Structure formats: C-alpha cells, structure tokens
Amino acid sequence: MKYIQDILKKIIDGFLAGMLISIGGAVFLACYTEQKYVGALLFCVALLCICIKGYSLYTGKIGYLPSKHDKESISVLLLGLLGNLAGTVAFGYLIAYVFPQLKETALTLCNGKLDQGLFMGFLRAVMCGILVYLAVDIYRADKSVLGIVFCIPAFILSGYEHSIADMFYFATSGIVSLKAFGYLWMIILGNSVGALIIPLLLLVRDLPAKKSPREDPSAQ
Numbered sequence: 537m538k539y540i541q542d543i544l545k546k547i548i549d550g551f552l553a554g555m556l557i558s559i560g561g562a563v564f565l566a567c568y569t570e571q572k573y574v575g576a577l578l579f580c581v582a583l584l585c586i587c588i589k590g591y592s593l594y595t596g597k598i599g600y601l602p603s604k605h606d607k608e609s610i611s612v613l614l615l616g617l618l619g620n621l622a623g624t625v626a627f628g629y630l631i632a633y634v635f636p637q638l639k640e641t642a643l644t645l646c647n648g649k650l651d652q653g654l655f656m657g658f659l660r661a662v663m664c665g666i667l668v669y670l671a672v673d674i675y676r677a678d679k680s681v682l683g684i685v686f687c688i689p690a691f692i693l694s695g696y697e698h699s700i701a702d703m704f705y706f707a708t709s710g711i712v713s714l715k716a717f718g719y720l721w722m723i724i725l726g727n728s729v730g731a732l733i734i735p736l737l738l739l740v741r742d743l744p745a746k747k748s749p750r751e752d753p754s755a756q
Contacts, residue, residue: 543615546592546611546612546615546616546619547615547616547618547619547622548619549590549591549592549616549619550591550592550593550594550615550616550617550618550619550620550621550622550623551619551620551622551623551626552586552589552591552592552619552623553586553591553592553593553596553616553619553620553623553700554619554620554621554622554623554624554625554626554627554700554703554704555623555624555626555627556581556582556583556585556586556591557582557586557593557620557623557624557700557701557704558623558624558627558628558631558704559581559582559627560578560579560580560581560582560583560701561579561582561624561701561704561705561708562627562631562635562638562704562708563575563578563579563581564576564578564579564692564701565631565638565641565642565645565705565708566635566638568641568645569641572693573689573693575692576688576689576692576693577685577689579688579689579692579701580684580685580688580689583596583668583671583672583684583688584681584684587672587675587676587684592612592615592616592619592620593616593620593700594613594616594617594620594699594700594724594727595664595665595668595669595698595699595700595727595731596668596669596671596672597612597613597616598613598665598727598728598731598732599665599668599669599672599673599731599732599734599735600735601613601732601735602732602735602736602739603735603739617724620700620703621703624700624701624703624704624707625703625704625707627704627707628642628703628704628705628706628707628708629707629708631704631708632707632708632709632710638708639708639709639710642705642706642708642709643709643710643711645705645709646702646705646706646709646711646716647709647711649697649702649705649719650711650715650716650719654718654719654722657697657719657722657723657726658722658723658725658726659726660695660696660697660726661696661697661698661699661722661723661724661725661726661727661729661730662726662727662729662730662733663691663694663696663730664691664696664697664698664726664727664730665726665727665728665729665730665731665732665733666730666731666733666734667687667688667690667691667696667730668687668688668691668698668727668730668731669730669731669734669735670683670687670734671683671684671686671687671688672684673734674687697723697726697727698723698727699720699723699724699726699727702719702720702723703720706720
C-alpha cells in the first residue's frame with residue numbers, strides 16, 4: 537500500500553506541475569498575437585509556483601541527475617514526467633473547450649513547430665534546457681526568483697522549445713499524430729541534454745587534480 541501511495545504522490549506532483557505549466561501556457565496563448573512580451577513574463581507564474589510548492593517538473597529536475605542518480609531520484613523523474621504529460625493533456629483539452637480561440641492560436645503555433653523539423657527543434661530544446669536549469673538552480677541555491685523572471689521570458693521570446701509547455705500546446709491544438717509524438721520526444725531529449733550541460737561541465741571542472749610524484753610527498 538505504501539508503495540502505491542509513493543507512486544501516486546510522484547505522479548500527482550508531476551500532474552500539478554503540468555497543470556501550472558498549462559496555466560502559464562494559456563496566458564501566453566492569450567497574449568500571443570499582440571502582447572507576446574507580457575505573455576512571456578506572465579508565463580513565469582508557472583515555474584514560480586512549481587518551485588515554491590516543490591512540485592515535480594521534469595525539465596527542472598533532469599539537470600540534477602549527475603549528482604543524484606539513485607533509484608529514488610530516477611523514479612521521481614520518470615513518474616513526474618508521466619504526471620506532467622497527464623496534467624498538460626487534461627488542461628490542454630480543457631482550455632481548448634473553454635477558450636476555442638486559444639485552440640486556433642495553439643494550432644498555428646504547433647504547425648509552425650512541426651514545420652521547423654526535428655533537428656532544429658532539438659537544438660532549440662537544448663538552449664531551453666540550459667535556461668530552465670539555471671532558473672531552477674538559482675532559485676534552489678539562493679531562494680532568488682531572478683533566474684526565473686529573466687531566464688523563462690528569455691527562452692520563450694527566443695523561440696526555444698520547452699517539452700512540457702509543448703505538450704500543453706499540442707493538446708490544446710488537438711493535433712494527434714506520429715509526427716507530433718516524435719517531435720515531443722525530440723524536444724524532451726533536447727531539454728535533457730541542455731539541462732545536463734552545465735552540471736556535467738562543473739563536475740569535470742571540479743574533479744580533483746592528480747598530483748605528480750614531485751607534488752605528492754606520500755608518493756616518494
């Protein structure tokens with residue numbers, strides 16, 4: 537019973553994060569045509585709430601895999617991703633039903649994403665992964681929201697790709713296809729690679745230097 541409750545908790549934490557990303561995404565869609573800068577800034581409400589409440593967002597957690605890759609951490613990551621998917625799909629369909637005009641905007645946005653191709657989407661996702669990792673890490677290290685307030689609008693206005701937000705946009709648009717499915721997996725991969733770049737480079741930087749016999753008295 538405890539095992540099932542543990543799984544359910546991880547999925548629900550992911551679902552709540554997906555729900556909040558959907559709320560941020562809906563604001564961005566509402567501002568997309570005429571007030572994109574406002575929409576990009578207000579999207580920050582999603583990650584702010586996720587960080588403050590401690591919900592499980594895949595793109596905010598994958599960067600910590602090099603330093604914490606035990607079975608429990610991987611379980612949180614994967615079940616959280618499942619919850620992210622469920623939350624964004626549920627709220628994507630809800631938003632499309634309540635605000636039909638946002639469905640049309642999402643359709644235009646998602647068709648543009650598919651037209652850019654997988655490799656271009658992957659590269660844009662890598663850049664997004666770097667910024668999301670920085671936003672979350674600055675908050676975790678310093679309890680400062682500055683990383684979120686600057687990094688999130690930066691990736692949105694740059695046209696970088698965020699996998700969980702894209703799940704919401706595709707659900708809202710109503711696009712269901714193998715091409716869209718493959719595209720989303722490519723964006724997840726790109727976000728993962730991007731989020732891991734800084735942590736892995738820091739691990740390499742901080743590796744203890746091997747002393748030469750002249751520098752190490754114990755070796756003589």
